[in-house]
Amino acid sequence: MRIASVEDDPDQAELIRQILSEAGFECESFANGADFLRALRERAYDLLLVDWQLPGTSGYELVSWVRQKSGNMPPILFVTSRTAESDIVDGLTVGADDYMLKPIRAGELIARVRSLLRRAYPEAAQEVELIRRGNYIVDTHARTITVGGEPALLSPREYELALFLFRNTGRLLAREVMEQAVWGRAMGAGSRTLDTHISRLRLKLALRPENGVRLTSVYSHGYRFEEASAADVEADEAGADA
Known part of the structure; x- marks a missing residue:
C-alpha cells in the first residue's frame, strides 16, 4: 500500500515515514500541499496523512480539495496538534476519515x-x-507461523512480535519502535518485557541459523533479525560442537 504524508516538520515527517516503513508500508513524504498536489497528477495513493498547519495551503484546504476532485478515495487521516473539539469536528466534516x-x-x-x-x-x-524466511512460513490471514511445516504455539502478543520481526528482516530495530509497534507504548529503560518475549520466541520458533534466520541483540539499541548465511550456519554448528 502506498501512503502519502504531508507534514512540514522534518523530524515529524521522518518519524511517520520510519514507523510506516517498518510496518511494511511504502510512505512518501511532502513538506507542503503544493508538492503533494503536483505528485498527485502523476501517481495515486492508497491513503493520505495530513497535518493541519502547513505552509501555504492548510491541511483543511488540502483535504477539501482532494475530496472535491477525488471523491471518497483515498481515505484521509489528520495527524495534528489541534486538540479543540471544534477542530476535530471540522476536520471530519470537510472529508477526513479519522x-x-x-x-x-x-x-x-x-x-x-x-x-x-x-x-x-x-x-x-x-x-x-x-512471508517465507528459511524454514518459516508466516500466514498473516490465519495468524500462524510454521517451522519446518510444524505450527508454533504462540500467544497473541508473541505472534505480533514475531510478525513484526519477519516483516522487518534485515533492519536494525530500536527497542522503542518494537515496543510501540507491538504494545502501543514504550516500556521504559528498566522494563524487561520485550527481552522476555524475545527469549520465548527464540525457544518456541527455534530462531537459529540452521533454520535460516539469525536474531541478534544490538547493545544499547535493540535487535536485528536477518536471514542467515552459510557462514552463520557453519559458525553455529562449530559452536555447538565445541
Whole structure:
C-alpha cells in the first residue's frame, strides 16, 4: 500500500515515514500541499496523512480539495496538534476519515492506518500474505507461523512480535519502535518485557541459523533479525560442537 504524508516538520515527517516503513508500508513524504498536489497528477495513493498547519495551503484546504476532485478515495487521516473539539469536528466534516492527535505514538498510528485501509479496501484486506524466511512460513490471514511445516504455539502478543520481526528482516530495530509497534507504548529503560518475549520466541520458533534466520541483540539499541548465511550456519554448528 502506498501512503502519502504531508507534514512540514522534518523530524515529524521522518518519524511517520520510519514507523510506516517498518510496518511494511511504502510512505512518501511532502513538506507542503503544493508538492503533494503536483505528485498527485502523476501517481495515486492508497491513503493520505495530513497535518493541519502547513505552509501555504492548510491541511483543511488540502483535504477539501482532494475530496472535491477525488471523491471518497483515498481515505484521509489528520495527524495534528489541534486538540479543540471544534477542530476535530471540522476536520471530519470537510472529508477526513479519522483524526489523530500528536505526539505521534507508533502503535496508534499503525492501528489507525490499518483500520482505514481495511475499511477502504476490504478485498485487499482478505488477501493472504505469506512471508517465507528459511524454514518459516508466516500466514498473516490465519495468524500462524510454521517451522519446518510444524505450527508454533504462540500467544497473541508473541505472534505480533514475531510478525513484526519477519516483516522487518534485515533492519536494525530500536527497542522503542518494537515496543510501540507491538504494545502501543514504550516500556521504559528498566522494563524487561520485550527481552522476555524475545527469549520465548527464540525457544518456541527455534530462531537459529540452521533454520535460516539469525536474531541478534544490538547493545544499547535493540535487535536485528536477518536471514542467515552459510557462514552463520557453519559458525553455529562449530559452536555447538565445541
